[in-house]
Amino acid sequence: MTATDAGPRARLSARTIPEALAERAARTPDKLAVVAEDARGGVLRLTYADVERESRRVAKALIASGVGKGDRVAIWAPNVWEWVTAYYGTQLAAATTVPVNTRFKGPEAAYVLAKSGASTLLTVTGFLGTDYLGWLEGAAAEQPTPALRRRVVLRGEVPEGAVGFEDFLRAGDAVSDAVLDERTASLGPDDRSDISFTSGTTGSPKGAVATQAQVCAPFGAWADVVGLRADDRIMIIAPFFHSFGSKAGLFTALLAGATVHPRLTFDPAGCLRLIENERITVVPGPPAIFHGLLADPARSAHDLSSLRLAVTGSSDVPTDLVLAMRGELGFEHVVTGYGLTESSGVATMCSHTDDPETVARTAGRAIPGVEVRIDGGGGAPAPTGTRGEILLRGYNVMSGYWRDPERSAEAFVDGWLRTGDIGELDDAGYLRVTGRSKDMYIRGGENVYPVEVEHALARHGDVREAAVIGVPDARFGEVGRAFVVPRPGAGLDAESLIAWARTRMANYKVPRYVTFLDELPKNASAKVFKPALRELARAAEADGGGRTDGGGTDGGADGGRGDGAGEGA
Incomplete structure (x- = not known):
């Protein structure tokens, strides 16, 4: 099945990012654009x-x-x-x-x-x-x-x-x-805007190339679908290096003429104070942010009545969370969406008029001008309600990976971008993401590719083999569990391995748990058999909450530096 909407439209007529900036500055020069902390800890208003x-x-x-x-x-x-x-x-x-x-x-x-x-x-x-x-x-x-x-x-x-x-x-x-x-x-509109690097299954990051048009058009449509307004005040917790922070946050605010309030870290108490003091209306971010706000014991002491729109996604969003965001945080509208770096960060969105069940159950419909297809094999689309790989086509899709023709060619089939994600479309064209191929999991809004973590762990002198899977976590959606085979005679323990890993990789990639094995389970082709690892993970969780074999304290791998939506959340 294929789902599409027609005709992207932007709040500004700009074809490039500089044109959008010039047009916005000419239209509303005195409108607040950015309210942020300065280098001395004061508040700067631009x-x-x-x-x-x-x-x-x-x-x-x-x-x-x-x-x-x-x-x-x-x-x-x-x-x-x-x-x-x-x-x-x-x-x-x-x-x-x-x-x-x-x-x-x-x-x-x-x-x-x-x-x-x-x-x-x-x-x-x-x-x-x-x-x-x-x-x-x-x-x-x-x-x-x-x-x-x-x-x-x-x-x-x-x-x-x-x-x-x-x-x-x-x-x-x-x-x-x-x-x-x-x-x-x-x-011009076909010139490069940015190269955003995303990890891949080979373990080395890939640079997705986006053009000026691939930023201006999709996020103009995005702003319309979610209902962004010129009088909105947007708290941006998602880091700017991520398209959720820079494109869906910073740039869409410019298109709509709204004001952004960027946060250096995710501190629930500080965010609640900001919402009250600056009358924040819009909060984009992964579910972990909203879990954090809901869990803060001082939440009821703050006036959150200005909140009207929450934009989330990146992982499964339970219906209970959507209802709590509306009922307890006071959001009038909650919307979810789906996208990836290779699609400029956006492909489908729920509308601000969709009901809570639709928002929780689906990732919305294709934004205007974008097509979503479920691969049915042999080049044909899958029937409605049938699962398959999600394919994308449209003006938002990258031209390829930077200086990587081989992996660029592998990313497309008959002009459609292969997402590696599994999903299905319903009769109304709403997308439901049901799984992810290639073992990638999402921790607090950040994609984690196990092969990249496995390669890093294998560099430790006492590690013979390592395999990583994502396991459920109430706070971050999923976290990593590493299964490690130590070298003979090694005196390796989980805490020291996790501490070493923090010096070698981003904190969101560091496994929360470590299980030591004598051998990794493998299939007849001598490849690691990850279904068996998932069974071991479930057994470990049942035996001791998943924390008996090392590394399972919130001050461990997840303590982090708190410099983004997924860390310290």
Whole structure:
């Protein structure tokens, strides 16, 4: 079966991100665009005119430093206000944004920088005790980044070899408005907007290439479907490096003329205060965020009457959660959706007019101009209500993976994007996602690919073999359980292995639980038989809540740095 709607439409007439920024600043220059914490802990309020002015300064500085059209500029930073102007500035300079996951450790980030060929890195120092530039330096021997020529510190102390943000901006004063305008005007709807890296089943991240049109059109349609309004005040907890934060949050707010309130971390008590003090109306994010808000003991002491719209997804959303979001948090509308990095982060959405059961049971219908098909085999669509692989086609779908023709070809069949997810369509065209192929699981809104974690664990000197699966978790939807075969004579324990893993991979990838085995169960082809591991996981859960074999404390792998929607939630 195939489901489609006709004709994308955006709140603005823009074909590119710079056109959208210019049009919004011209229409509503004095409207608040961003309300965020500044470097000293105060509150900074930027209008759309302010955002355009500061973004142009960034663009001029990039041009002055030698960044050309199409060059890659990486942003490795949390949801600081500087991220906003760095993003729009990169677009104004007709460069390509490469968002870097703030949970990545040195080797992971270095791989993205090397694969993308980024010449410039915009980052921060000292955020929650992290040292991004130090991590890169430490990873240099394992993963060099030969194309990286400049490191700009948006916020924090400036180490040797880097340049501070203000010094960087001052160098751009030599670039005239005419030079910048000529560069920006060279950008068309088919030019690159960003390269967003997503992990893959081979263990190495893949860079999904999005064009200007693939950001402007889908999220204009997205804003219409969910019912975003110009008077909305949007609390953005999802990290900007994720399309849920930057595109479905930051950019759709610009299209609608709304105000964004980015959060550096997910702190339920702080979020509740913000909702009350700033009269927040919209909260996008994975279910873990809403679980956290509902569970906060001080929730009833706050005035949450301004809330009207919640946008969630990323994992199964129980009907009880939708009802609690409406009844206890006071949201008038709750909507869910489905998308992936390769589809610009969006493909289907529930409407703000859909009932709670539909919102909980489905991921909505295709957004206007996008087609969803369930593969029935042999190139034919599956009958209504029949499960199969979800295929996508439309203006939102990536052109391919950056500098990876082999995996780009594998991602498509007869012009349709293969999602690797399993689902079915009903008579009304609503999509129900019923499973995920290739063993990928979702922890608190973040995709985790077991093979990537397995490869990382195998680098530990005392680990002979490792296999990872996702197991249910009330708070995060799913978390990882690792089954590890130690090397003979190794004195390995779960706590030390998890502590080691935290230094090698993003916290959301670190397994919550570790089970040690003498051998991994394997099939006749000598491949790990994961159904048997799932049976072992269920037995472990029944015996001791899944925590008797190590690593199962909330202060462990899940304590994290709290720098995004899925961590510390």
